[in-house]
Each structure stands twice: as C-alpha cells, then as structure tokens.
Amino acid sequence: MKRKLILSLLMLSMAGSSVTAYGVDIDASKQKLNQASEEKKELEEKLNKKEGEVDKLVKEIEEIDSQMRAASDELEKAKSELAKIEAEVVAVKKELEAAETKLEEKQEMFNSRVSVMYKNSSAGYLEVVLGSTDLVDLFNRISMIKDIVGYDAEIIAEVKNQKEIISVKGEELKVKESEAKEATRLAETKRAELESISNSKIAYMETLKNDEVAFRSSIARLEAESAQILDSIKSEESRQAEEARKAAESASKPQPPSAGSSVSTGTGSSNSGSPDIEVAPSQPSSSSGMIRPAASGPVTSEFGPRWGTVHKGIDIGVPTGTPILASTDGVVARSYYSSSYGEVVFINHGGGIVTIYAHNSRRLVSEGQRVSKGQVIAYSGNTGDSTGPHLHFEVVVNGAKVNPRNYINF
Ligand SMILES: [Zn+2]
Incomplete structure (x- = not known):
C-alpha cells in the first residue's frame, strides 16, 4: 500500500520533471508572447484613436471644401459683376467723349456764326443785312439770322444736357465699380482664408496618416514576432512530448x-x-x-x-x-x-x-x-x-x- 502511494507520487513528480527540464524556455516564450499581445493591443487602441481623428478631420475638410466652393462661386460672381461694370464705365466714357466732341463742334459752329454776325463787320452779317433789297427784306434777313443763332443755341443746350446726364451716369458707375472691387476683394480674402484652413487640416491629416502607417507596421512586426514565438513553443512542446514518449518506451520496452x-x-x-x-x-x-x-x-x-x-x-x-x-x-x-x-x-x-x-x-x-x-x-x-x-x-x-x-x- 505504502509503495503504491509512493509510486503514484513518483509518477506525478516524473510528469513534472520533463516540464522543469525545458520549462524555462517555454515560460519565457509565453511571457514574451503575452507582452507582444499587450503591446499589440495598445497599438491597436492608438491606431483606432488615430483613425477616429482622421475620420473627424475628413468631415471637417469636406465642410471647409464646401464653404470654399461657395466662396469661389461668390468670388466668380463678384468678378463678373465687376467686369460688367468696368465695361459700362468704358462705354460711358466713350459716350461722354463723343458728347464732348459734339458739343465742341456745335460750340465752334455757333461761335463762328456769332462772330460772323457780331464780331466780323466786314463779312457775313453785314453782307447779309446790307444785301437786303428793302426794309422788309432787311427784317426778314435779321430774323432769319436770329432763328439760326437761336437754333444753334438750342442744340448746344441739348448737347450740354446730354453730356451732363452721361457724366452723372459715369459718376454713379464709378461708385458701383469701387463697390464691386471691394466685394471682389472680400470674396478673395474669404476664399484664401478657407484655403489656408483646408491646407493646414490636410497637412495635419498627413501626419495622422503617417502615424497610422507607423502603428500598422509595428502591429505587423509584433504579429510576425508572436507567430515566431508560437512556432518555437510548439516545436519545443512536441520535442518534449517526443522525449517523454521515448523515455517511457525505453523504460517499458520488454x-x-x-x-x-x-x-x-x-x-x-x-x-x-x-x-x-x-x-x-x-x-x-x-x-x-x-x-x-x-x-x-x-x-x-x-x-x-x-x-x-x-x-x-x-x-x-x-x-x-x-x-x-x-x-x-x-x-x-x-x-x-x-x-x-x-x-x-x-x-x-x-x-x-x-x-x-x-x-x-x-x-x-x-x-x-x-x-x-x-x-x-x-x-x-x-x-x-x-x-x-x-x-x-x-x-x-x-x-x-x-x-x-x-x-x-x-
Ligand atoms: Zn541525484
């Protein structure tokens, strides 16, 4: 009875002995494996966080991009409005020049007629007056000259009036033009600001993506290491099993x-x-x-x-x-x-x-x-x-x- 008990105790201790002979390696390997798996878990958590940040950033960039598109549209509108006003300004300027030219011509014509009639005694008016055959004819002629001068004066007044209208229109356009220029400048500033925000966000996203790549490669390295450790544990365990089998075989072989x-x-x-x-x-x-x-x-x-x-x-x-x-x-x-x-x-x-x-x-x-x-x-x-x-x-x-x-x- 006592021997049987001792034998069974011995068998237990034998079973344990094969582990202690090589167990240090396996234990150390398993510890390494645990460490690697914990490290991997940490990295995966960090990676998840980075991915979350990237997702958030992508949404922010999309929002800014849509704001930027709106700002660009606004800028385009402001620019075309400005171009239209500038074209109008050019047209009005030409109109004004034409009116000025016409006014000068009319003025010259009027001046020459007046000078003919009043200033130049040797020609024109006197000739016309003196050329009259009788008094009735004389009055007719004077009246005719008055009519002509009056007509000229009317034309001059009209041209002057037109010129005045064009000039007012030109002033109004100039105000409009400076407003359009200001609107364009504001739209440009806004768009540039948005672009700079977008650029900095994109740059930040680049660093996040680089971090992600680094984490991913670290995880891959840990996975490869773990696979290697697992392999070595497996081969060590099968080697130990084989050794135990051989020992048992040699011990019991008839x-x-x-x-x-x-x-x-x-x-x-x-x-x-x-x-x-x-x-x-x-x-x-x-x-x-x-x-x-x-x-x-x-x-x-x-x-x-x-x-x-x-x-x-x-x-x-x-x-x-x-x-x-x-x-x-x-x-x-x-x-x-x-x-x-x-x-x-x-x-x-x-x-x-x-x-x-x-x-x-x-x-x-x-x-x-x-x-x-x-x-x-x-x-x-x-x-x-x-x-x-x-x-x-x-x-x-x-x-x-x-x-x-x-x-x-x-
Ligand atoms: Zn001994």
Whole structure:
C-alpha cells in the first residue's frame, strides 16, 4: 500500500520533471508572447484613436471644401459683376467723349456764326443785312439770322444736357465699380482664408496618416514576432512530448534477447522487500542480482524527498573518471547528452526494469549495444544539472522510478 502511494507520487513528480527540464524556455516564450499581445493591443487602441481623428478631420475638410466652393462661386460672381461694370464705365466714357466732341463742334459752329454776325463787320452779317433789297427784306434777313443763332443755341443746350446726364451716369458707375472691387476683394480674402484652413487640416491629416502607417507596421512586426514565438513553443512542446514518449518506451520496452537469469530472479516484488538483511554490505551484488554501479564511494543523497521535491535516484560521491558499471545484464536503451542528466546511459534489463546512470564525463556504450553485469559503461563526471562530481543512479520499474535500495545494497 505504502509503495503504491509512493509510486503514484513518483509518477506525478516524473510528469513534472520533463516540464522543469525545458520549462524555462517555454515560460519565457509565453511571457514574451503575452507582452507582444499587450503591446499589440495598445497599438491597436492608438491606431483606432488615430483613425477616429482622421475620420473627424475628413468631415471637417469636406465642410471647409464646401464653404470654399461657395466662396469661389461668390468670388466668380463678384468678378463678373465687376467686369460688367468696368465695361459700362468704358462705354460711358466713350459716350461722354463723343458728347464732348459734339458739343465742341456745335460750340465752334455757333461761335463762328456769332462772330460772323457780331464780331466780323466786314463779312457775313453785314453782307447779309446790307444785301437786303428793302426794309422788309432787311427784317426778314435779321430774323432769319436770329432763328439760326437761336437754333444753334438750342442744340448746344441739348448737347450740354446730354453730356451732363452721361457724366452723372459715369459718376454713379464709378461708385458701383469701387463697390464691386471691394466685394471682389472680400470674396478673395474669404476664399484664401478657407484655403489656408483646408491646407493646414490636410497637412495635419498627413501626419495622422503617417502615424497610422507607423502603428500598422509595428502591429505587423509584433504579429510576425508572436507567430515566431508560437512556432518555437510548439516545436519545443512536441520535442518534449517526443522525449517523454521515448523515455517511457525505453523504460517499458520488454527485452527478449537478453533474458538474463539474474534479472528474472530479481523482478519479483517479494524479493525487494528485505534486501538489506539478505545481503552483506561488502558484497557487490544483492538478491536482485544487481551490483553497485560504482564499486566504491559514499551515498551522498538518498532516494526520496529532498529540498521540497523528490530525489528520484541515489547519488554516489565519486571523483570524475571513476568507472561506472552496468548493474546487471541488459541492452543500452539510450546513450546521449541531456541538459539535465548530462552524459547519460539507460540500460534495459527486460521485465520492465531500466537503470539510469547520469552526470558522466564520458559514455563508452551506444544504443542497442548488449552489456553484461559489471561491464564499464561510462566514466563518472559532473555533466548536466550537477553541482559536483557524482553518479546519479535511478531504477525504473514499469515506467515508475523506485528506490534503488530495493534492488541493491549500497
Ligand atoms: Zn541525484
């Protein structure tokens, strides 16, 4: 009962041991992954904020653009109004000039007639008057001259009046023209202001979009990093699973060819009950048929609880280079380097029993090689997870690590 409990406890601790051997890497990787995912989340929040700002800005720019279009229309209208007024001004100016010319002509004509009639005594008026045949004719002639002069004066007054009207029209147009010019200037100013606002908003949007691009590329980088970390975790986990599978396989593999009589006699649990009594301390072999894996050297650490965990084997303090012996006949199941066991040899003795020899400086056997009891299989050392030269020796029965003292008298 007690052994069964210990066995199940041991199996639990074994299950845990494969994690602790490589768990640091996976834990660190998972931590990195978490960090990357948190960083990514932060960046995505920032990106969302930027996108929100850009959306708002786009609407503002659209609003300003529509204001700008209205301002442009207004400006166009003001300009065409101004052009029309300017054309009118030109036309009125010409009209005025024409009226002035006409007035000058009429004035000249009138002057010459008057000068003919009043100033120039030798010609014209006197001639006309003196040329009269009688008094009636004389009065007729004077009247005719008066009529002509009167007619001329009328025309002059009319032209003067017209000129006055045109001149007033010209003044009015000049007022209108300056108003139109002012309206154009205002429309231009307004449009320029809107354009400058729009330009600054567009410039700000450019910086926001640049930020967005930077955030997006950071997110992509984090995603690539995370994918890589995930890959490494997956491959490490499958490597560990494979290692655990191999260990279990080598520990439980039956071994028909060796069929050592020493092993078959030692598999019974009844034999392991009291090995200490049956075997003398000086004897190299026990009732199980197994011998001490190192001929000499003290047991420095027993199988069982140690420093809050379970020590799954027995440690024998031996200097580096001490011959390590196969505890009994068997076939080498594994011979390799492990970061925890160091240079390690597994020997399958058949009947579900495997022995493990760890922390060696040198291995002398390879996987599949048949070895006999007492054969030197390695030289001891301090490799792997070890703090000083020693042999770490384990006995595995049907996949469970048990106290080697059940089989060997140390
Ligand atoms: Zn140990």
